[in-house]
Amino acid sequence: MRLSCQQEDLQRALGYVSRAVSRKSTLPVLGNVLLSAEGGRLKLAATNLEIAITAWTDATVEEEGTITVRSDLLTEFVASLPNDSVSIELDRRTLSVAVSCARSKAHIKGIGAEDFPTLATIGDTEPTARIDPAEFREAIGQVAFAAATDDSRPVLAGVLAEFEGASLTLAAADGFRLSVRRCDLVEPSRESLSIVVPARALQELARIIGDLEEPIDMAVTPNRSQLLVRAGSIEFLSRLIDGHFPDVRHIIPQTYGTRMVVSRDEFLAAARRAKLFAQSNNDVVRIQMNPGDGELDPGFATISAQAAETGDNEDHLEAQVEGPQAHIAFNGRYLTEVLSVMRSTEVALEMTSPNAAGVFRPVGSDDFTHVIMPMVVGT
Amino acid sequence: MEIAATPWPIVGHTVAVEMLARAARTGQVAHAYLFFGPEGIGRFTLARIFAQALLCEAPPDERPCGRCSACQRVERGVHPDVSIISRETQAAGDERGDGKHTRISIETVRNLRASISLRPMEGRWRVAIIAESDLLSRDAFDALLKTLEEPPPFVVLILIATEAEALPETIRSRCQPVPLEPLSRGAVAAELTRRGIPPEEAATIASLSRGRIGHALALAADPEALDARRQAVDAGLEMIESPLAAIAGARRLADTYRRGQRDAVERQIDLLLGLWRDLLLLAGGCDEAIVNADRRDRLARLARQWTLAEIHRGVVATLQALGDLAINAQPRLVLDHMVTQWPQPR
Numbered sequence: 001m002r003l004s005c006q007q008e009d010l011q012r013a014l015g016y017v018s019r020a021v022s023r024k025s026t027l028p029v030l031g032n033v034l035l036s037a038e039g040g041r042l043k044l045a046a047t048n049l050e051i052a053i054t055a056w057t058d059a060t061v062e063e064e065g066t067i068t069v070r071s072d073l074l075t076e077f078v079a080s081l082p083n084d085s086v087s088i089e090l091d092r093r094t095l096s097v098a099v100s101c102a103r104s105k106a107h108i109k110g111i112g113a114e115d116f117p118t119l120a121t122i123g124d125t126e127p128t129a130r131i132d133p134a135e136f137r138e139a140i141g142q143v144a145f146a147a148a149t150d151d152s153r154p155v156l157a158g159v160l161a162e163f164e165g166a167s168l169t170l171a172a173a174d175g176f177r178l179s180v181r182r183c184d185l186v187e188p189s190r191e192s193l194s195i196v197v198p199a200r201a202l203q204e205l206a207r208i209i210g211d212l213e214e215p216i217d218m219a220v221t222p223n224r225s226q227l228l229v230r231a232g233s234i235e236f237l238s239r240l241i242d243g244h245f246p247d248v249r250h251i252i253p254q255t256y257g258t259r260m261v262v263s264r265d266e267f268l269a270a271a272r273r274a275k276l277f278a279q280s281n282n283d284v285v286r287i288q289m290n291p292g293d294g295e296l297d298p299g300f301a302t303i304s305a306q307a308a309e310t311g312d313n314e315d316h317l318e319a320q321v322e323g324p325q326a327h328i329a330f331n332g333r334y335l336t337e338v339l340s341v342m343r344s345t346e347v348a349l350e351m352t353s354p355n356a357a358g359v360f361r362p363v364g365s366d367d368f369t370h371v372i373m374p375m376v377v378g379t
Numbered sequence: 380m381e382i383a384a385t386p387w388p389i390v391g392h393t394v395a396v397e398m399l400a401r402a403a404r405t406g407q408v409a410h411a412y413l414f415f416g417p418e419g420i421g422r423f424t425l426a427r428i429f430a431q432a433l434l435c436e437a438p439p440d441e442r443p444c445g446r447c448s449a450c451q452r453v454e455r456g457v458h459p460d461v462s463i464i465s466r467e468t469q470a471a472g473d474e475r476g477d478g479k480h481t482r483i484s485i486e487t488v489r490n491l492r493a494s495i496s497l498r499p500m501e502g503r504w505r506v507a508i509i510a511e512s513d514l515l516s517r518d519a520f521d522a523l524l525k526t527l528e529e530p531p532p533f534v535v536l537i538l539i540a541t542e543a544e545a546l547p548e549t550i551r552s553r554c555q556p557v558p559l560e561p562l563s564r565g566a567v568a569a570e571l572t573r574r575g576i577p578p579e580e581a582a583t584i585a586s587l588s589r590g591r592i593g594h595a596l597a598l599a600a601d602p603e604a605l606d607a608r609r610q611a612v613d614a615g616l617e618m619i620e621s622p623l624a625a626i627a628g629a630r631r632l633a634d635t636y637r638r639g640q641r642d643a644v645e646r647q648i649d650l651l652l653g654l655w656r657d658l659l660l661l662a663g664g665c666d667e668a669i670v671n672a673d674r675r676d677r678l679a680r681l682a683r684q685w686t687l688a689e690i691h692r693g694v695v696a697t698l699q700a701l702g703d704l705a706i707n708a709q710p711r712l713v714l715d716h717m718v719t720q721w722p723q724p725r
Binding site: 027155 | 448451452455456457459463468471472489490492493494496497498499500501503531532533
């Protein structure tokens with residue numbers, strides 16, 4: 001393998017793939033990045049066996065070849081080089097990679113590429129779906145945080161992704177809350193399918209597609225084992241979780257007794273204040289909805305928290321309350337987390353009783369639904 | 380002895396190989412297997428070859444081919460769809476690197492559980508080999524149980540244990556048992572000869588290995604180990620031949636034991652037990668079955684002076700010493716008692 005490329009390009013590509021490098025693993029090759037000179041380009045790839053990231057960069061390839069080298073070492077070495085042409089040459093006998101740029105030169109010991117996992121790739125096959133990166137990124141941000149972080153039920157550590165017609169629905173639940181977001185596809189999906197993607201993997205993907213504008217291609221491998229995403233010169237792979245995801249439509253309450261509409265910013269600020277006081281009382285934040293007398297007095301909501309040792313606080317918000325007076329209590333962290341990912345100026349909270357789930361919806365859009373189980377507290 | 384040819388590159392275990400090869404060929408694979416048998420007979424090798432057969436890229440009849448990238452990576456332990464759980468891999472995955480790793484922890488099993496809930500990276504199967512199932516902690520067993528109850532359809536768990544009974548009933552009943560036995564002496568000798576060991580030495584090593592091919596290969600690879608073993612046998616024979624040497628030997632063993640080398644002492648008593656067993660076999664006319672065939676004449680001379688009942692007493696006393704040490708009896712008393720119970724030479 002012998003090639004040369006620009007330091008800037010190489011550094012950017014390494015920045016992408018090094019996110020998939022395994023920090024601790026029993027397999028040394030997973031701490032390495034794959035370098036592969038093929039067809040006039042340099043391919044870089046890394047995997048931690050949950051996700052894999054592949055990036056291509058322009059290069060002048062004089063001799064094709066492939067090797068893996070320690071990711072942290074190469075990344076930091078390349079980052080320290082001046083922006084100039086970098087030449088990379090592999091000694092096939094010693095598996096040592098010579099990297100030189102301007103007046104610097106290094107030899108890095110490699111591991112043969114035959115130990116590196118074979119990664120599926122979209123290649124030239126038609127993708128299953130195309131989506132706008134900004135919308136997808138927002139959707140991931142609104143859903144992935146609700147996935148479970150413990151390993152007790154592996155399927156709940158994932159995000160359900162349902163492709164159907166021109167829409168993609170993402171859903172995640174951890175047993176106490178559920179977040180569902182529907183988004184539009186650029187072109188209708190070629191087939192209806194539902195997969196479960198690890199939440200961590202989607203969050204990583206969201207970071208990668210952060211500054212992209214062109215629609216990204218998504219495909220699921222024929223054996224339904226992996227999700228492949230192609231975004232510009234980067235390919236992302238995530239293994240899928242096996243298992244039955246709970247039927248989210250059954251979890252969302254269809255009716256309500258009391259509904260209030262409040263400003264999202266005010267609600268979030270009040271929830272954050274209440275959370276300060278709730279910290280020493282199991283994070284219990286109480287919400288009271290008070291209907292008004294009529295047209296001129298729409299009603300108000302009280303957000304409060306109290307802890308025996310710390311003290312208490314109370315916020316009064318203007319609210320349009322529909323239905324009888326009601327109260328409910330939520331975990332303060334869940335409350336602030338959902339409010340901070342909602343984008344509308346006004347949000348609606350619907351409930352039937354203090355013991356039943358509360359439903360959060362943006363006003364003016366039906367793309368997002370969030371359900372939180374209440375905390376049952378003595379009155 | 381005739382050695383049945385198996386389609387897999389492993390010595391012996393014909394029945395198990397046939398069953399596993401059929402499973403791999405037809406795709407009717409159980410979600411969990413329990414390989415049990417003494418250490419050193421090829422349990423892990425068999426598990427690894429089974430993993431190769433499942434993941435091999437060759438046509439079904441030729442699996443495992445041993446040549447494709449999948450087979451080679453399984454062999455080197457770097458295939459992404461094969462997880463190996465042992466104290467070593469647990470220590471290697473330890474972030475802080477300060478754990479003791481005397482047992483396999485619930486953390487390790489939980490990580491495994493999360494990892495096998497992901498669909499395969501390359502092949503059709505996800506294989507997890509738990510190399511030392513006997514060493515799972517109680518909590519780890521409970522965590523494993525959840526996986527065994529509803530495993531993803533592509534997962535094959537292979538538990539390796541010395542005794543099936545060492546595992547909780549709840550675990551055992553959810554695994555397909557694959558009993559593995561020590562190999563015949565002929566099979567071990569034939570394999571050693573195939574690897575270029577002179578036939579005579581191969582026969583000696585084979586008889587000493589007691590059917591554990593792993594031990595035989597280790598002995599064959601290390602001439603010093605074989606010499607050390609011969610010296611230990613001679614020391615043992617001397618103890619049996621002379622009551623004075625016996626008492627001196629017992630004291631020496633007790634001292635070694637007190638210095639904390641319990642394993643070395645247990646090995647030496649085990650070796651004494653083997654000698655008594657050989658004497659019993661010689662006295663009973665089963666000359667062929669003896670382990671220490673290279674000391675046949677010396678053993679035969681000894682065997683002739685005692686009755687079967689007397690030799691049996693020697694066996695029982697030695698066996699009891701092993702048991703007593705295991706329950707922490709006073710070592711010097713135990714060993715003195717052992718040698719005084721042995722029959723006196725005439």
